[in-house]
Amino acid sequence: MVTEETTLLDADLAATLPIEEVPAEPRIYEIGYHIIPTVKEEDIEKTVGEVRKVIESSTGKAAFIAEGAPSLLKLAYPMSVRVGEKYTEYDRGYFGWIKFEAPASIVAILNDSLKANPSILRFVIWRTVREDTRAKIKAPTLREVKRVDTIKSTPRRAATEESAVPVSEEDLEKALKDITSE
Amino acid sequence: MSNNILTQNDIQYIDYKDTDLLKQFISPHGGLVSRKRSGLTAKQQRAVEAAVKVARFMGLLPYVQK
Numbered sequence: 001m002v003t004e005e006t007t008l009l010d011a012d013l014a015a016t017l018p019i020e021e022v023p024a025e026p027r028i029y030e031i032g033y034h035i036i037p038t039v040k041e042e043d044i045e046k047t048v049g050e051v052r053k054v055i056e057s058s059t060g061k062a063a064f065i066a067e068g069a070p071s072l073l074k075l076a077y078p079m080s081v082r083v084g085e086k087y088t089e090y091d092r093g094y095f096g097w098i099k100f101e102a103p104a105s106i107v108a109i110l111n112d113s114l115k116a117n118p119s120i121l122r123f124v125i126w127r128t129v130r131e132d133t134r135a136k137i138k139a140p141t142l143r144e145v146k147r148v149d150t151i152k153s154t155p156r157r158a159a160t161e162e163s164a165v166p167v168s169e170e171d172l173e174k175a176l177k178d179i180t181s182e
Numbered sequence: 183m184s185n186n187i188l189t190q191n192d193i194q195y196i197d198y199k200d201t202d203l204l205k206q207f208i209s210p211h212g213g214l215v216s217r218k219r220s221g222l223t224a225k226q227q228r229a230v231e232a233a234v235k236v237a238r239f240m241g242l243l244p245y246v247q248k
Contacts, residue, residue: 032199032240068199075241093241097199124236126198133195135203 026101028065030128031110034093034121035070036081044070044094047119054113055100063101065130070096081121093121099128185221188230196229198236201243208234212247 035047048070055064073095080089107125114123187193187206198204207215207222207230214234217227237243 032236034241073242076238076244077241079241095240095242122240124198124240126236129195131195133197135191135193135195135197135200 026063026103028099028101028128028130029107030097030099030126031114031123032095032097032126033070033114033123034073034075034079034095036090036119036121037072037092037094039094039119043119047117048096048098050117051098051110051114051120054110055098055102055106058102058106058109064098065101066099066132068095068097070094079122083118090121101130186223186226188222188226196226196233198233198240199242200233201237204230204234204237204243208243210247212244 031051033051035044039047052064071094072092074092075090078089078091079093080087082088110125114120187203188196193203196203207220209215214231217224220227220230222230234243238245
């Protein structure tokens, strides 16, 4: 049935523009990863290189913003990883991070490649901003407590001794003789 | 005076790697501190919660401290 309303609606729908494809705008991502501690020190750079290659391959050009070199870190709790049928528990790992700019499609690719990498213990992909997000302040320390129970008598006594009139040697000897003669 | 650490120190972004900062917002057992005690705005509290949860996943902070 065609009423006045439906014809108006059709006209409205025709007037609206088709939904445009949202251009794949590059986004800022950061990945944090733990490399298993059994990897030798000299092979760590190779593992990081593999990750970087995956990012580079999809972005076309190098769009790295910042990077943190992997360093051995004690984990807050042991993590277990299944390799085949065996579970291995790790209590430390080489933690590193890379901040880069890439289209959103990279997340799925990176996710798959990191999961398949046997030397990556755990990783996180985190959307962030271009600015440096590390806080500049140091953690506030416990405030100093004014101690009231300290003994102040020692310095006070020393002060009185200093202020005393210096005694000459003759007087001292006299006094000693007096004591010894008694 | 509020005890909002983030506003006092002019911190705009919360990073999950800043464990020293995040430790200000977890209790001795490792649980998240409520807004009442952290003194944060709702927006800041959400950012801190997300960061703490990622930091826990990555083994930088404990889930439970014994």
